[in-house]
Amino acid sequence: MCGISYLCGLGNPGNRYIDTRHNLGFQVLNLLADEYNLSWKTLDNRSMTVWKTRCGKVTLFKPLSYMNLSGVVLSAFEGLNLSNLLVICDDVHLQTGTIRIRGSGGSGGHRGLESLEKEFDSRKFARLRMGIGPVPPSVLWKEFVLQPFVESEMSDVVSMRKEALEAIKVTVTRGIEAAMQRFNRKKEGE
Secondary structure (H helix, E strand, O other), rough: OOHHHOHHHOOOHHHHOEEHHHHHHHHHHHHHHHHHHOOOOOOEEEEEEEEOOOOOEEEEEEOHHHHHHHHHHHOOOOOOOHEEEEEEEEEEEEEEEEEEEEOOOOOOHHHHHHHHHHHHOOOEEEEEEEEEEEOOOOOOHHHOOOOOOEEEEEEEEHHHHHHHHHHHHHHHHOHHHHHHHHHHOOOOOO
């Protein structure tokens, strides 16, 4: 049961943001591209590559606008269908190290998801959210998401990225429902 033809990782362009919490979407797609020796090409304010799977071609996107304009960049891609899209992004509402996959849903205040919802006038697209929380009480979300992970979080982050890669592969080859059943489980302590 194949269905996803487009993967969109959300993040911000530039060296300043490479290792920030908000760039998990870019980071995971980079890991996937590295694993399959895919080469990124920059075209029309986006970086793209194609992954040939047993289900056909899957186009990987990284919008090279800033996070808040991700929807503008993606909506300009001819032929994109929301029913075939999986968006990969960070989520301050999830504990660091946790992933969640949904077939649709709200933005939860994530500006990149809000941009996609606005441009496509729909919330009906799959998303893989990766936890970066909790946000410390004395820090604003806007500041927190643009910080790198601290050393004590890195073990969880590395594991989360690996799990996200596996979740993407299951979503592409077996469908969103199979990925949700396998990866949307509570971790100990939640």
